Amino acid sequence: MSTISIRLLPLLIFVAFMTHAYPQDVPAETDQPQTDRSAQANDAGKPKESKRKSYLGRVLAQPMSHVGAPWLIRPERDDEENASESFKMLELKTGMVVCDLGCGNGYWTLPMARAVGEEGLVYAVDIQQEMLQKLGQRAARFKIENIRPTLGQIDDPKLPQNEIDLLLMVDVYHEFSHPQSMLWEIRRSLKPNGTVALLEYREEDPNVPIKPLHKMSKIQIMKEYEANGFKLVKEYNELPWQHLMFFARDDSPLKAITPIPANEVLQSLNK
Numbered sequence: 001m002s003t004i005s006i007r008l009l010p011l012l013i014f015v016a017f018m019t020h021a022y023p024q025d026v027p028a029e030t031d032q033p034q035t036d037r038s039a040q041a042n043d044a045g046k047p048k049e050s051k052r053k054s055y056l057g058r059v060l061a062q063p064m065s066h067v068g069a070p071w072l073i074r075p076e077r078d079d080e081e082n083a084s085e086s087f088k089m090l091e092l093k094t095g096m097v098v099c100d101l102g103c104g105n106g107y108w109t110l111p112m113a114r115a116v117g118e119e120g121l122v123y124a125v126d127i128q129q130e131m132l133q134k135l136g137q138r139a140a141r142f143k144i145e146n147i148r149p150t151l152g153q154i155d156d157p158k159l160p161q162n163e164i165d166l167l168l169m170v171d172v173y174h175e176f177s178h179p180q181s182m183l184w185e186i187r188r189s190l191k192p193n194g195t196v197a198l199l200e201y202r203e204e205d206p207n208v209p210i211k212p213l214h215k216m217s218k219i220q221i222m223k224e225y226e227a228n229g230f231k232l233v234k235e236y237n238e239l240p241w242q243h244l245m246f247f248a249r250d251d252s253p254l255k256a257i258t259p260i261p262a263n264e265v266l267q268s269l270n271k
Contacts (some may be wrong), residue, residue, distance in 0.1 A: 058174075063175045064175070066131050081242060085239065096166065097165050099164050105138060106139065109122055113144045117146070118145075132150075136149060157182065162190070165191055179228075183228035187230065192253065194248065197244065198246070201241055202215060202216075202241060229249060231252070233246050237269075243262075245259070
């Protein structure tokens with residue numbers, strides 16, 4: 001490779017990321033084969049689900065590879081997505097047991113760990129060991145010790161039953177190759193009052209600079225979550241790029257709400 005090519009390499013990598021505002025659809029290097037069905041058979045009611053290409057009319061996206069990890073902690077992320085506002089909406093409290101599912105290198109995990117304090121715990125789940133290693137390095141640098149890195153499987157996040165107060169998924173659910181199995185496990189991990197905080201880029205807004213397969217509509221989100229035993233209990237519609245929707249188990253005492261249509265949300269944001 002020439003000296004000029006070597007000098008241009010960092011710029012080419014940057015352009016490849018930002019042209020689409022999301023890394024290319026590269027299958028996760030640690031994507032694992034089907035879960036052992038003999039173990040799954042012990043979980044009464046869990047779907048025996050094969051790897052999917054689509055679900056309820058939605059084409060599934062490929063997981064982001066660990067090579068794109070720097071994009072997750074880019075300095076401009078908060079300006080683009082107003083992540084700090086999303087974080088406030090999580091209403092984390094000292095002592096909570098929470099999960100960052102699809103944690104990557106810990107952009108959300110580390111502040112979650114600080115918010116729940118030493119008495120709390122964060123399960124940081126990813127299917128790529130490389131992501132967990134990067135997270136571990138960042139946690140050690142900041143001396144944060146209440147994080148439990150967890151290597152999940154493509155159909156099982158490996159979470160304890162009935163223990164999670166809040167489970168966060170940021171722009172990751174749309175990549176699940178086994179959405180039914182994952183939602184079954186997520187539902188089982190929640191406490192009766194526990195919630196799932198789902199952040200997904202708005203499919204309804206063509207101005208959001210994200211590849212179409214990495215977006216979801218409100219209608220599609222509701223279709224998939226209601227089909228898997230969840231109800232919407234809260235939403236926040238003031239973010240520039242994303243839906244933020246909170247789901248609870250359908251047998252939770254939390255009251256269900258009706259989502260505000262996306263067209264109304266966009267009209268309000270564009271005023």
